[in-house]
Amino acid sequence: MMNDPCDIKRRHVLQSLAAASAGCLAVGLPKVTQAADAITLPFDNGLRELTTAFPQKGGMLLVRSRPPLLETPFSVFDEGVFTPNDRFYVRWHLASIPTRIDGRTFRVKVRGSVSRELDLGLEELSTKFERVEMAAVNQCAGNSRGFFTPRVAGGEWGNGAMGNALWTGVRLRDILDHAGVKRGAVQVRFNGLDTGVIPDTPDFIKTLTLDHARDGEVMVAFGMNGKPLPLLNGYPLRLVVPGWYSTYWMKMLNDIEVIDTPDTNYWMAKAYQIPDTPHANVSPGQTGIKTLPISGMVPRSFFTNVSDGSVLDLNRAQTVRGIAFGGNSGVRDVLVSHDSGVTWTSARLGRDFGKYSFRRWETQFVPQRAGQYVLKVKAINTDGTAQPDTPNWNPGGYMRNVIETATVIAA
Amino acid sequence: MKTDAAAIFLAVITCVASMDAEAAKPLSNASTQTVDVSVPVGRTSFPPGPGSELADAHCVICHSPGMVLRQPPLSFDEWKAEVNKMRSVYAAPIPADKIEEVARYLSTINGKP
Numbered sequence: 001m002m003n004d005p006c007d008i009k010r011r012h013v014l015q016s017l018a019a020a021s022a023g024c025l026a027v028g029l030p031k032v033t034q035a036a037d038a039i040t041l042p043f044d045n046g047l048r049e050l051t052t053a054f055p056q057k058g059g060m061l062l063v064r065s066r067p068p069l070l071e072t073p074f075s076v077f078d079e080g081v082f083t084p085n086d087r088f089y090v091r092w093h094l095a096s097i098p099t100r101i102d103g104r105t106f107r108v109k110v111r112g113s114v115s116r117e118l119d120l121g122l123e124e125l126s127t128k129f130e131r132v133e134m135a136a137v138n139q140c141a142g143n144s145r146g147f148f149t150p151r152v153a154g155g156e157w158g159n160g161a162m163g164n165a166l167w168t169g170v171r172l173r174d175i176l177d178h179a180g181v182k183r184g185a186v187q188v189r190f191n192g193l194d195t196g197v198i199p200d201t202p203d204f205i206k207t208l209t210l211d212h213a214r215d216g217e218v219m220v221a222f223g224m225n226g227k228p229l230p231l232l233n234g235y236p237l238r239l240v241v242p243g244w245y246s247t248y249w250m251k252m253l254n255d256i257e258v259i260d261t262p263d264t265n266y267w268m269a270k271a272y273q274i275p276d277t278p279h280a281n282v283s284p285g286q287t288g289i290k291t292l293p294i295s296g297m298v299p300r301s302f303f304t305n306v307s308d309g310s311v312l313d314l315n316r317a318q319t320v321r322g323i324a325f326g327g328n329s330g331v332r333d334v335l336v337s338h339d340s341g342v343t344w345t346s347a348r349l350g351r352d353f354g355k356y357s358f359r360r361w362e363t364q365f366v367p368q369r370a371g372q373y374v375l376k377v378k379a380i381n382t383d384g385t386a387q388p389d390t391p392n393w394n395p396g397g398y399m400r401n402v403i404e405t406a407t408v409i410a411a
Numbered sequence: 412m413k414t415d416a417a418a419i420f421l422a423v424i425t426c427v428a429s430m431d432a433e434a435a436k437p438l439s440n441a442s443t444q445t446v447d448v449s450v451p452v453g454r455t456s457f458p459p460g461p462g463s464e465l466a467d468a469h470c471v472i473c474h475s476p477g478m479v480l481r482q483p484p485l486s487f488d489e490w491k492a493e494v495n496k497m498r499s500v501y502a503a504p505i506p507a508d509k510i511e512e513v514a515r516y517l518s519t520i521n522g523k524p
Binding site for chain 2: 232
């Protein structure tokens, strides 16, 4: 029932047709227009080639070749609650990325403020510690940056810089306890195999507090949806930080360093900073705002089988469905409106794969008059946080989670 | 002794099962496989024009031109700020006296007033 692909005819108006007859169309351009080998996201310079040229990847939207930024085409999210590995988005900061990794010789070090330093191979890591599994959403801090108004520079993503996977690995806590964290340690710093091309480019390194690193949820994962990770998603090891933005989910993790003074490296102290304000929201041009490193995610929900310009049948019950996630907690409720937010009703939620997972939702909708309907969807998480009515803005283009809208037509 | 035998038996079963189902490769493959891929680099030069040779020489070292072309159109001052960031933060080897020329070129190919 949650997977009926034919319920709503996606009679999308093509952009060319819309342009040719713009004068007599009652609605705006469809949100996303698709040709055979490209998709145009609805913002300036939004044309994205649909590429299959990247290893272990199917069709992806090309945001940047080197270092790769590949976006998941949004239609993938209608296909299931887990995002297939070969469609999972890709985001690298630095261009020197190993393309050949031998799983038999790969090592990860645990060092710094520990009683005994560790140098673990994959076999040892995956058998020495208790194996755990968790479904969790991995979302780029700048997912949806392209929708910021005014626009901001950065990775110009639509809504597809996110994915949900079943991660298999071991608890970071178990590894740290095996190494024996010394008294006075405060943080744990993570590095992967990628580096800059220029020696003076700051290496991409991220840090968590020791308490967070030892919370029993943070994982070192070697499995993604039951398979080894694709290289571009961090093979062979990736840090999984459930509920937190992906910037912390270090790919090709090969170095875990326990430190006893707070990390001041560029990627913690200067990059990925958000305003210390509600919704990380400021006015464009506002200055003198205190900032802090980005951390936990906020709730989001999306339509996956309708979008702007979708045509629904008049006087027939049709399923409107999508996905939601709670961010740093579970999904309590998903509310859907057919009248632009005047009235809301709870959607039926699909199977619960855990608080950090995508959750499918669906409602039945019977359009009883012809014409335009402004559909809205809003998630409320188990902390009671709801998606906001108006979009946030900040110079980094981070943490967008405004209520989503789809303007559809009943005919 | 019995436990050991059972463990070995289970291991054999797991192994056989894994060969049956390509789609359900065991995760232990992660520790025995070698992944060797080639990643496309994409386009390696900027659209020709005054200043493009500077962009080709100094920007493409670290990223493909597509990153620039897919940015929102930026003003000359905004491009200048981006060029300065690339120099001071990421160590792009752009000579100080070429910053404005690069920014002017970028605002020609993807600019706004």
